[in-house]
Amino acid sequence: MRIIRFILRKEFLQIFRNKAMLPILFVMPVVQLLVLSFAATYELKEVDFTLVDMDQSALSRQITGKMQASGYFNLKEKTFDIDQALESMDASRVSMIVYIPHDFGKRMNSGHSAPLQILIDAVDGSRAGLIQSYSLSILKDLNQDHLAEVQMKKEGPRFRQAKSIRIIPQNWYNPDLNYITYMVPGILVVLVSMIGIFLSGMNIVREQEIGTIEQLNVTPIKKYQFMIGKLLPFWIIGMVDLLIGLALARYGFQIPFLGSLALILLVAGIFLIVIQSFGLFISTTTQTQQQAMFLAWFVMVIFILLGGLFTPIESMPVWAQQLTLANPIAYFIKIMRMVLLKGAGWQEIQMMVYSLVGMGALFLFTAINRYKKTTA
Amino acid sequence: MSELAIQTTELTKKFGDFTAVDRITFDVHKGEIFGFLGANGAGKTTAMKMLTGLLLPSSGRAAVSGKDVFTQAEEIKKRIGYMSQKFSLYDDLTVEENIQFYGGIYGLPDEKLQKEKNEVITSSGLEKVRNKLVRGLPLGWKQKLAFSISILHNPDIVFLDEPTGGVDPVTRRQFWEKIYEAANQGITVFVTTHYMDEAEYCDRVSIMVDGKIEALDSPEGLKESFSADKIEEVFIQLARSGKRGDA
Amino acid sequence: MSSFKGFVEKEFKQIYRDKRTLVVLFGMPIIMLVLFGFAIRNEVTSVEIGILDLSKDDVTRQMIQKLKSSESFEVTAYLENHDDVEGLFRKGSVKEVVVFEPNFQKKLERNAEADIQILTDATDPNLAKLVQLYTSSIIRDYVLDINDNAGNRQAGLVVQTRMMYNPELRSVNLFVPGLIAVILMLVSALMTSISITKEKEMGNMEILLVSPLKPYHIIIGKVLPYLVLSVVNVIAILLLAHFIFKVPFQGSYLLFFAESILFILTALSLGVFISASANNQQTAMMISLAGLLLPTVLLSGFIFPISSMPVPLQYISTLIPARWFLVIVRSIMLKGSDFMLIWKESLILLLMTLVLIGLSMKKFKVRLQ
Numbered sequence: 004m005r006i007i008r009f010i011l012r013k014e015f016l017q018i019f020r021n022k023a024m025l026p027i028l029f030v031m032p033v034v035q036l037l038v039l040s041f042a043a044t045y046e047l048k049e050v051d052f053t054l055v056d057m058d059q060s061a062l063s064r065q066i067t068g069k070m071q072a073s074g075y076f077n078l079k080e081k082t083f084d085i086d087q088a089l090e091s092m093d094a095s096r097v098s099m100i101v102y103i104p105h106d107f108g109k110r111m112n113s114g115h116s117a118p119l120q121i122l123i124d125a126v127d128g129s130r131a132g133l134i135q136s137y138s139l140s141i142l143k144d145l146n147q148d149h150l151a152e153v154q155m156k157k158e159g160p161r162f163r164q165a166k167s168i169r170i171i172p173q174n175w176y177n178p179d180l181n182y183i184t185y186m187v188p189g190i191l192v193v194l195v196s197m198i199g200i201f202l203s204g205m206n207i208v209r210e211q212e213i214g215t216i217e218q219l220n221v222t223p224i225k226k227y228q229f230m231i232g233k234l235l236p237f238w239i240i241g242m243v244d245l246l247i248g249l250a251l252a253r254y255g256f257q258i259p260f261l262g263s264l265a266l267i268l269l270v271a272g273i274f275l276i277v278i279q280s281f282g283l284f285i286s287t288t289t290q291t292q293q294q295a296m297f298l299a300w301f302v303m304v305i306f307i308l309l310g311g312l313f314t315p316i317e318s319m320p321v322w323a324q325q326l327t328l329a330n331p332i333a334y335f336i337k338i339m340r341m342v343l344l345k346g347a348g349w350q351e352i353q354m355m356v357y358s359l360v361g362m363g364a365l366f367l368f369t370a371i372n373r374y375k376k377t378t379a
Numbered sequence: 380m381s382e383l384a385i386q387t388t389e390l391t392k393k394f395g396d397f398t399a400v401d402r403i404t405f406d407v408h409k410g411e412i413f414g415f416l417g418a419n420g421a422g423k424t425t426a427m428k429m430l431t432g433l434l435l436p437s438s439g440r441a442a443v444s445g446k447d448v449f450t451q452a453e454e455i456k457k458r459i460g461y462m463s464q465k466f467s468l469y470d471d472l473t474v475e476e477n478i479q480f481y482g483g484i485y486g487l488p489d490e491k492l493q494k495e496k497n498e499v500i501t502s503s504g505l506e507k508v509r510n511k512l513v514r515g516l517p518l519g520w521k522q523k524l525a526f527s528i529s530i531l532h533n534p535d536i537v538f539l540d541e542p543t544g545g546v547d548p549v550t551r552r553q554f555w556e557k558i559y560e561a562a563n564q565g566i567t568v569f570v571t572t573h574y575m576d577e578a579e580y581c582d583r584v585s586i587m588v589d590g591k592i593e594a595l596d597s598p599e600g601l602k603e604s605f606s607a608d609k610i611e612e613v614f615i616q617l618a619r620s621g622k623r624g625d626a
Numbered sequence: 627m628s629s630f631k632g633f634v635e636k637e638f639k640q641i642y643r644d645k646r647t648l649v650v651l652f653g654m655p656i657i658m659l660v661l662f663g664f665a666i667r668n669e670v671t672s673v674e675i676g677i678l679d680l681s682k683d684d685v686t687r688q689m690i691q692k693l694k695s696s697e698s699f700e701v702t703a704y705l706e707n708h709d710d711v712e713g714l715f716r717k718g719s720v721k722e723v724v725v726f727e728p729n730f731q732k733k734l735e736r737n738a739e740a741d742i743q744i745l746t747d748a749t750d751p752n753l754a755k756l757v758q759l760y761t762s763s764i765i766r767d768y769v770l771d772i773n774d775n776a777g778n779r780q781a782g783l784v785v786q787t788r789m790m791y792n793p794e795l796r797s798v799n800l801f802v803p804g805l806i807a808v809i810l811m812l813v814s815a816l817m818t819s820i821s822i823t824k825e826k827e828m829g830n831m832e833i834l835l836v837s838p839l840k841p842y843h844i845i846i847g848k849v850l851p852y853l854v855l856s857v858v859n860v861i862a863i864l865l866l867a868h869f870i871f872k873v874p875f876q877g878s879y880l881l882f883f884a885e886s887i888l889f890i891l892t893a894l895s896l897g898v899f900i901s902a903s904a905n906n907q908q909t910a911m912m913i914s915l916a917g918l919l920l921p922t923v924l925l926s927g928f929i930f931p932i933s934s935m936p937v938p939l940q941y942i943s944t945l946i947p948a949r950w951f952l953v954i955v956r957s958i959m960l961k962g963s964d965f966m967l968i969w970k971e972s973l974i975l976l977l978m979t980l981v982l983i984g985l986s987m988k989k990f991k992v993r994l995q
Contacts, residue, residue: 005483005486006483006484006486008483009479009480009483009484010480010484012479012480012483013469013472013476013480016472016476017469017471017472020471020472020512021471021905021906021908021909023904023905023909024908024909024912027909027912027913027916027917031916031917032916035920035921038921038939038942039920039921039924039925041935041936041939042924042925042930042935042939042943043924043929043930044930044934044935045752045930045931045934046934047934048933048934049933050933092790093957093961093963093967094963094967095953095957095967098933111783116783116784117783117784118784118785118786119783119784119785119786120785120786120787120788121785121786121787121788122787122788122790123787123788123789123790124790124791125789125790125791125792125793126791126792126799126800126956126960126961127800127927127931128792128796128797128799128800129797129800129931130931130933130934131789131792132756133756135787135789136756136759136763138785138787139763139785139787140759140762140763142783142785143766143783143785145783146783149783166734166738166739166769166772166773167738167739167769168734168739168740168741168742168765168768168769169739169740169741169742170742170744170761170762170765171741171742171743171744172743172744172746172758172762173743173744173745173746174746174748174751174754174758175711175715175745175746175747175748176715176747176748176749177748177749177751177754178748180748180751180754180755181751182751182752184749184751185749185750185751190920193920194916194920197915197916197919197920198916201911201912201915201916202912205907205908205911209907209908213470214463214465214467215467215468215469217433217461217463217465217467218461218463218467218468218481219484220432220433221431221432221433221456221459221460221461221538222456222481222484222485223453223456223457223484223485223486224484225453289646290646291644291647291824292820292824292907292908292911293644293647293817293820293821293824293907294644294646294647294650296816296820296911296915297647297650297651297654297816297817298650299915300812300816300915300919301650301654301658303915303919304658304808304812304919305658305661307919307923308662308666308923309661309665309666313923313929313930314666314929315670315750315752315753317670317672317673317674317721317753318670318671319665319666320664320665323661323664323665326665337718340749340750341716341718341749344749345715345716345718345747345749346716347716347717351716351717351718376432376433376452376453376456377432377433377434377435377452378433378434378435379434379435
């Protein structure tokens with residue numbers, strides 16, 4: 004224990020002596036959490052569109068009025084030339100074109116089918132899907148009202164009311180569909196993981212590059228003492244970062260903490276060991292800091308993008324979903340969201356925690372094993 | 380006959396086809412200053428790494444302080460000190476912090492650590508810079524500090540790999556005074572060097588050529604058998620016959 | 627000039643010898659592209675949902691059948707009462723529960739009106755919203771159907787939507803340009819910043835500075851190999867995108883490469899700037915990795931549309947070079963835009979590059995004096 008204490012002291016001295024490191028470790032994650040949490044949203048708002056209204060009827064005006072009133076669409080320009088409208092879309096000035104043919108109103112009022120075209124810039128496919136769904140639902144509502152009106156006029160009192168099904172939506176856990184509530188825990192996990200894996204990934208290979216590792220290797224220090232001494236400082240830094248982040252989430256972002264904070268901290272502790280042992284493992288397999296960082300970066304990008312932070316894991320193909328079984332970040336993000344937002348308890352998350360423990364043991368064991376005080 | 384600090388028999392290290400150290404056999408007595416000479420690339424550092432437990436030998440036998448290098452490397456590490464060719468203190472730690480760290484790693488009890496720390500700092504004349512980062516010290520000071528730290532835990536043997544490389548003559552002299560001091564305390568000193576005048580300070584000297592030990596005797600004995608005035612002449616005679624290295 | 631040539635050769639050799647880094651440099655972008663090209667999806671398919679049918683009549687059975695046959699959903703749980711919903715949501719085993727009220731068919735026939743509750747697990751608001759939209763549209767279609775059968779001929783508004791540039795709404799088409807930007811940004815910035823700080827840390831910088839080489843020679847020499855490597859990476863990614871993912875390429879290849887080189891230069895000068903500001907590798911790496919990764923992914927429009935962000939963030943995102951390059955790549959690849967449509971973005975990248983180079987020159991000079 005005493006020896007570990009000395010290593011700890013040394014690591015902390017070294018980390019904090021580098022003046023540039025303090026802000027990187029504690030300020031940068033906070034700033035990123037604050038800024039990026041607002042960025043991660045699919046909320047659709049203010050889609051600029053071009054109107055090509057060849058009809059100029061009361062009905063066509065009603066359509067544009069409804070679209071603007073929905074709050075999702077913003078009439079940016081009007082034209083009678085479809086080519087000009089397409090040019091605007093080519094230049095990314097607008098994302099949607101609404102084309103209303105000239106006998107539109109007449110056909111509608113006479114009870115005929117009246118076509119109307121919507122062109123959507125689908126370069127961003129997910130956004131295009133949302134634009135489509137929203138515009139369709141506005142237009143369909145309008146159509147239904149209009150049809151009923153026309154029919155009423157035509158058939159008078161004989162009009163038999165069409166059947167309708169009322170849809171009553173209810174969003175649990177996040178009734179306002181607030182994206183920030185969902186993203187903050189996930190981004191926090193990613194930030195803490197990055198700090199952890201990069202710091203630990205650089206560490207041993209750095210001593211190797213400088214040459215101090217040899218001096219350590221001739222000392223009677225035990226391998227496990229060395230590894231724990233290397234792991235613990237980053238673990239403590241990671242936990243501090245996490246606590247700052249959680250405080251920010253609770254009091255800054257007003258995120259509900261439905262579940263137990265102790266449970267989150269327990270899982271966080273295990274998770275950090277997993278991530279940092281993995282970093283140390285990378286550190287023992289590489290020869291220069293450059294290599295180590297590149298490898299760590301690569302793994303990190305995969306973990307993050309396949310971690311369900313930005314795109315739902317459910318949408319991935321099956322093989323990719325299976326890959327996430329080996330992704331500690333995916334587990335922790337999921338656990339964070341379940342416990343904080345849904346109030347899940349030990350019962351619901353225990354399997355994932357066991358997986359994390361397994362991974363941690365594996366990585367730590369391999370890292371200790373890979374580190375050789377005596378080379379062959 | 381005194382006890383043996385180091386004893387090797389046919390110790391060999393191969394890297395693939397290349398035999399870096401070729402069946403070397405020699406003994407080092409307790410308390411002696413043993414000079415380990417050889418041209419660049421002759422295999423000195425490799426041999427030293429095997430003896431310090433950093434590198435596993437390919438074949439042969441060796442015991443350091445009575446412990447086997449194959450099976451008891453970690454035991455050996457408790458009993459030796461080592462100062463490598465590459466400067467190996469943490470240059471982003473202060474003088475005191477370095478001493479504190481290595482002392483702690485070797486398990487010195489707190490009180491003793493404090494005492495030793497002050498002693499090292501006074502004896503190396505580092506009082507004024509004790510709270511300065513090692514990075515800013517002149518090389519000679521750093522080397523003196525590194526040596527003091529390598530014998531902090533009072534080891535049986537200390538291995539010095541070219542400890543005075545790039546150091547000015549005055550500091551080199553001071554450095555050797557410290558080596559003698561250590562030897563007087565009963566620490567066996569195993570030292571490699573390129574300075575032939577330093578070889579004269581040793582009790583016994585071995586000269587490696589192409590992975591083999593070609594000569595081993597006291598400086599006087601060597602000069603006599605090679606009918607030379609200086610060790611330097613002996614060295615040049617032997618090293619010329621070597622095929623590798625640049626000497 | 628010959629000493630400069632020698633220096634450049636040395637840089638190339640050093641990189642070439644470091645086989646591991648080479649493997650990472652070339653292999654990883656490719657693996658990443660393949661992985662994400664296939665794995666990242668925004669489309670919602672086979673979302674697991676539950677049904678709570680309190681009526682169990684012909685109409686509800688028909689509607690459940692409709693839900694089951696939709697590609698978007700997979701009905702994995704049939705609940706018996708309301709209290710079971712909580713447990714399922716908590717475990718995360720279903721994302722939505724569709725509740726049919728008791729006497730559904732009777733109400734529909736007698737009052738021409740019946741209620742369906744759509745309960746969603748809205749921890750993921752986006753998924754919840756999409757799932758809800760899809761379910762509603764299935765229900766709406768069903769209503770139209772039954773009314774049709776009852777003699778209410780469907781007429782009126784017929785909406786024809788056309789998805790421009792990406793008619794099948796493939797996520798790959800969206801993510802490949804994004805990945806090019808992210809990979810180039812990080813590879814170039816990271817590698818140069820490390821490579822230069824390493825020379826500084828090892829003390830080689832001083833040796834180089836006393837040589838006849840001018841400081842800008844050194845920088846160019848450091849940057850050149852990575853420029854070449856990055857261009858090779860671009861080619862590799864492009865080939866993959868074309869042959870494996872069948873991402874359309876509408877525009878000019880020449881323009882694309884010119885723009886790529888411009889963006890690589892921006893990233894490289896960012897790397898130079900970082901190394902001019904950082905005193906050791908550790909700091910340089912932490913800045914270029916931990917500092918760049920998330921902002922590049924999040925603020926560039928790679929995954930989340932910039933138009934969805936709050937206005938202040940939209941301004942901040944203008945500082946992210948990848949944002950502009952992303953617009954350029956998407957325009958060229960998917961829309962076939964020519965230079966006239968993207969000159970503004972190109973100009974911004976050029977300005978960024980110049981500013982970064984200017985700033986690093988200043989920093990380097992200060993250090994040398």
